[in-house]
Amino acid sequence: MRGSWKVLRAGLVAGSVVAASGAASFTAVAGEFDGVTLRVGTWGGSWKANMVELIVPKFEAMGGKIEFVTGSPQANFAKVITGRGKAPFDVMEVLDAQIGDAMESGYFQKVDLSKIPNKKYVDDYQYNENMVGSWHTQEVICYHVDKFAEQGIPVPKTYADLIHPKLAGKVSFPDINSGGGLANFTAINIAAGGDRDNVQPGLELINKMKVLKFWSRGGETLSQFESGDILAAVSNGGWCLRTRKAGVNVDSVHPVIGNGNVGVAKVGWLGILKSAEGKNVEAAHWFINEYLTEEFQLLFAVKSGIVPINKNAIARMHEDEVIRDILVLDQEKIANELRFDYTGINLSAWTDQWNRMVAK
Amino acid sequence: MTARWGLVLLPPFIFSFFLVAASQSVFLELSFFEDLGLGRKGEDFVLDNYTRFLTDSFYLHALWTTIKTSALAALFTLVLGFPVAYLIARMRSQWAMVLIAGIVVATFVTIVIKVYGLIVIFSANGILNRSLMEIGILSEPFTIFGNVSGVVIGLMHFTLGFGVLLLYSVIQTIPRSLEDAAAIHGANRWRVYRRVIFPLALPGVTVGALMIFNMCMGAFTSAALLGGGRVFTLPVLVQRVVMMELKFSMGATLAAILLVSVIAINLLSIFMLRRMKAAHLVVV
Numbered sequence: 001m002r003g004s005w006k007v008l009r010a011g012l013v014a015g016s017v018v019a020a021s022g023a024a025s026f027t028a029v030a031g032e033f034d035g036v037t038l039r040v041g042t043w044g045g046s047w048k049a050n051m052v053e054l055i056v057p058k059f060e061a062m063g064g065k066i067e068f069v070t071g072s073p074q075a076n077f078a079k080v081i082t083g084r085g086k087a088p089f090d091v092m093e094v095l096d097a098q099i100g101d102a103m104e105s106g107y108f109q110k111v112d113l114s115k116i117p118n119k120k121y122v123d124d125y126q127y128n129e130n131m132v133g134s135w136h137t138q139e140v141i142c143y144h145v146d147k148f149a150e151q152g153i154p155v156p157k158t159y160a161d162l163i164h165p166k167l168a169g170k171v172s173f174p175d176i177n178s179g180g181g182l183a184n185f186t187a188i189n190i191a192a193g194g195d196r197d198n199v200q201p202g203l204e205l206i207n208k209m210k211v212l213k214f215w216s217r218g219g220e221t222l223s224q225f226e227s228g229d230i231l232a233a234v235s236n237g238g239w240c241l242r243t244r245k246a247g248v249n250v251d252s253v254h255p256v257i258g259n260g261n262v263g264v265a266k267v268g269w270l271g272i273l274k275s276a277e278g279k280n281v282e283a284a285h286w287f288i289n290e291y292l293t294e295e296f297q298l299l300f301a302v303k304s305g306i307v308p309i310n311k312n313a314i315a316r317m318h319e320d321e322v323i324r325d326i327l328v329l330d331q332e333k334i335a336n337e338l339r340f341d342y343t344g345i346n347l348s349a350w351t352d353q354w355n356r357m358v359a360k
Numbered sequence: 361m362t363a364r365w366g367l368v369l370l371p372p373f374i375f376s377f378f379l380v381a382a383s384q385s386v387f388l389e390l391s392f393f394e395d396l397g398l399g400r401k402g403e404d405f406v407l408d409n410y411t412r413f414l415t416d417s418f419y420l421h422a423l424w425t426t427i428k429t430s431a432l433a434a435l436f437t438l439v440l441g442f443p444v445a446y447l448i449a450r451m452r453s454q455w456a457m458v459l460i461a462g463i464v465v466a467t468f469v470t471i472v473i474k475v476y477g478l479i480v481i482f483s484a485n486g487i488l489n490r491s492l493m494e495i496g497i498l499s500e501p502f503t504i505f506g507n508v509s510g511v512v513i514g515l516m517h518f519t520l521g522f523g524v525l526l527l528y529s530v531i532q533t534i535p536r537s538l539e540d541a542a543a544i545h546g547a548n549r550w551r552v553y554r555r556v557i558f559p560l561a562l563p564g565v566t567v568g569a570l571m572i573f574n575m576c577m578g579a580f581t582s583a584a585l586l587g588g589g590r591v592f593t594l595p596v597l598v599q600r601v602v603m604m605e606l607k608f609s610m611g612a613t614l615a616a617i618l619l620v621s622v623i624a625i626n627l628l629s630i631f632m633l634r635r636m637k638a639a640h641l642v643v644v
Contacts, residue, residue, distance in 0.1 A: 074603065074604050075603055077606070078399075078602070078603045078604070078606060081398055081399035081606050081608075082399065082608075084399075101398060101606070104398065105398055169503065175589040177600055177604040177605075211506075212503065212505055212506060212588065213505045213506050213588035213589065214506075214588055214589025214590060215589070216584070216589065223479075224483075227479075227480070227483035227484060227485050227486065228483060228484035228485035228501075229483050229484045229501075229503065229505070347605075348397060348605055348607065351600075351604070351605055355418065355592065355597075355600070356418050358589060358590040359418065359421065359422070359590060359591075359592050360425075360506065360507060360508065360590045360591050
């Protein structure tokens, strides 16, 4: 495993060198962004660190500077709303479930797709004139292999399998307000027979699961596996991957959802705020384009456990044994994951029903 | 000529009042408009948000949970803190100052770190659960996640140091000679506590209890981290409603109700203390 990790790292370094020689990026010259400070709204932790490692040096080489405003997309969107569109950033990460609200707010400007040449490496459905896709995560059931075997608990195939006496109080599930909350809630609701107008089946299934904690940060799943508090977690596959790499013997199950879907995809997008002006708009396009490079997408995948949307980067992920184990890398299977269109959904009503169900 | 010391208080009063009033007035005003989502509000002055709060068992339950957890945390903080404060206040050695310094330093530790410490101690593989299970007191690990007990423990951890410091200063105002006099006249230790120390300390303890209670009513971190996404105190709800659901008017209503509840409970407590004083149940 360590060998394959080294191979992948070497590949990353080689890729970075190629990228540095200007093969992958759209035309950018030294001094092009002299004096420009691009402000980016994104998560902290490894997400920001990845950008600092690969994107920031390139931007600085062109004379600019990147400042990060860290927080979840929900928290950052709240900043946009509070500022009545005068956002403290030019470009921000947006979750698929937020796109409806983001468009309704009217605070985002159109993306000039001609300035995103790297879009040729991603599928057509992953970009449009409003937003450009940036990554996707696979939401999985992550379970402790040894403890399940020790206690004779069958390996789950779907969410309902987590209703087991030995798992009572030993399962964690994302809070509806967390990054993965809506994607997983939607999936469990559909798996339980609910639909966009009726979320009661999903809520009842969650209630029967006897969840220990509705987590708000994915990192909690890692620490709770380590502390023995949980034996299974519904979480983004990236956290399952990092838990395995941290030394806990976990594996993932891509749950059967129904209607032909197996597994759940949560999709990340990048949008440019209307408050961005002048050179910052150019810089924001440059940033989005860099985000889609093979090198960055691969680094992101390895360090943060996301699945790239750049097809070349996906192909290179096969080199890592743990990634192969935990995540689905087959394009056909990826296409078969549940992707939900949140347009027209009254998310506030969903959240309200959720709160009432989980409140103690 | 009499010095008008009250004037000295005027600048800090104006400063504090401005800070509180400026922020709260925005919220208070917002709470009287219909919530249209995405931070937007209606144009008409309405009481819909308040009506919704007062007629919805979910919100009333959240208010009750907030008061209950805060009251329990304040009570247990006093019960645990009073003996500690008393012992330190009556210590004649230099260790008293060392202990006080230790408590002061502990209060500097951020609440997030304190709560994570609790999470480690109370985890299934943590030292406490393992020890209790090994000696047969527990058959299953005790968890502090997702229940009111955990939130109360977290709030106590947040307030205990402050409570001890506060009670220490109260007990120091009670002359030791009064205890000696009662003992000389034949009172046993329990009677000295009940008839001398406690009545004299009661006004200070009441004020301390109110301060701890107020801190807990507004505390977000312990409830958010230990509540496991299912213990909804009002501060947690305010954060969810404002930051996640972008319903600013409803969030403002929750904040306003929290503020009014705290003021009402404090006024009621002061009123009761005065009644007790009038009935000579306490010495002020």
